[in-house]
Amino acid sequence: MAKAPVLTPQSDDFPRWYQDLINKAELADNGPVRGTMVVRPYGYSLWERMQSEMDDRIKRAGADNAYFPLFIPQSYLSREAEHVEGFSPELAVVTHAGGKDLEEPVVVRPTSETIINEYFSKWVQSYRDLPLLINQWANVVRWELRPRVFLRTTEFLWQEGHTAHATFEDARDYAAKIHREAYEDFMVNVLALSVVPGRKTKAERFAGAINTLTCEAMMRDGKALQMGTSHELGQNFAKAFDTQYLAKDGSREHVWQTSWGSSTRMVGGLIMGHGDDNGLRVPPRLAPIQAVVVAIKEDEGVLAEIKAIADRLSAAGVRVRVDDRTDTPFGRRAVDWELKGVPLRIELGPRDLAEGQAVVARRIPGGKSPVSFEKLTETVLAALEEDQETLLRESRERRESHTADVATVEEALEASATGWARIPWATLGVEGEKQLAAQAVTVRCLVREDGGVPESDDEPGAIAVVGRSY
DSSP states (O other), X not given: OOOOOSSOOTTTOHHHHHHHHHHHTTOEEEOSSTTOEEEOHHHHHHHHHHHHHHHHHHHHTTOEEOOOOXXXXXXXXXXXXXXXXXXXXXXXXXXXXXXXXXXXXXXXXSOOHHHHHHHHHHXXXXXXXXXXXXXXXXXXXXXXXXXXXXXXXXXXXXXXEEEEESSHHHHXXXXXXXXXXXXXXXXXXXXXXXXXXXXXXXXXXXXTOSEEEEEEEEOTTSOEXXXXXXXXXXXXXXXHTTOEEEOTTSOEEEOEEEEEEEETHHHHHHHHHHOBTXXXXXXXXXXXXXXXXXXXSOOHHHHHHHHHHHHHHHHTTXXXXXXXXXXXXXXXXXXXXXHHTOSEEEEEOHXXXXXXXXXXXXXXXXXXXXXXXXXXXXXXXXXXXXHHHHHHHHHHHHHHHTEEEOSSHHHHHHHTTTSEEEEEHHHHHHHHHHXXXXXXXXXXXXXOTTSOOOSSTTOTTOEEEEEOBO
């Protein structure tokens, strides 16, 4: 009788495969309240690496980290009508606390535009105070009707940036800077996902924004996942919260603003963008553990050598873990490390030790090969770079091979069954977008033919990227 697979095959049931992997790779559990999640240590280590890489890029873009309260007076949200309308179905509102009804209900933070603008209006007095560039790492709550771990949860972790600028142009350019230099750069060069950067249509824009920029990634089942967004808010919130500054000419002007965010949804993107039937495949630049050195059997010499190998790799800059749990069968440990997607597994037993070599198992391309101790560090470093490039290439090739250029709504719907469609926005238009939406297909973004981002929805030559999404 054939041995049952550890995971449901992707081709049989992709959603079940996703849930199996989260469970078997020990990434997360469902929380006790519907839609919440408990992120387990290995899953959190992936998020920590994402945080670190993103935080570096955000700070290079000039933003500073701060923290704002979890509870927001309900009256704050009502000041920007489009914003509160967009979020009202998802709000969690506290009406009773401390043993009595509250005089004013408070909203559990769904996003922080309103409370941050309350303080921006106090902090910004003069053109000398601008630009004001703030980022926050926090949790948010949006009451989710159809939860899925990492992808859509009632509570999730994220970063949200909020900025104030003297001019429309400065705000527009900063939103684009974050979009390209923080989000796209991280997603392509660390997550190894070949995202499409583009502009959201009016129907898909963030509530209260005048423009939303997005990075869209194709998952291995052909669906799209929105990985991060950067918004131009115009002066909508500035006028609602009276955030003004004294200009150089002595006039008083409202600021121009941006907001931008990425979340633990990126962990879901990592899973569905790279995982296979054997588990995760983690890009080496992201991996919290790039190589694990495994003792096959209990042996004094083997145990000493795996520690020595780990020390040499660590000295060369490799994030390495020693697995000396010889009381657990080797096969089980090998499967566990495969499930977790650790890029390299370095196996050592008594026979390998006698021959002065270890066996290097590569998770991303697959396969094993013996490598002498003298060449091990060099081999590991080269393999990590090669495997990073492999995942990005596979992601790009998958997206390109599953994207069809079409000319009609009907053709766009047909292509969206297995991937994405590209259709001229002038051909599709708002009415065509509504027809697609009725079939649960959306315009993921608008792009230029050369890969650039259109400056407006009606820019001549703009192309709509269309697909089903998570």
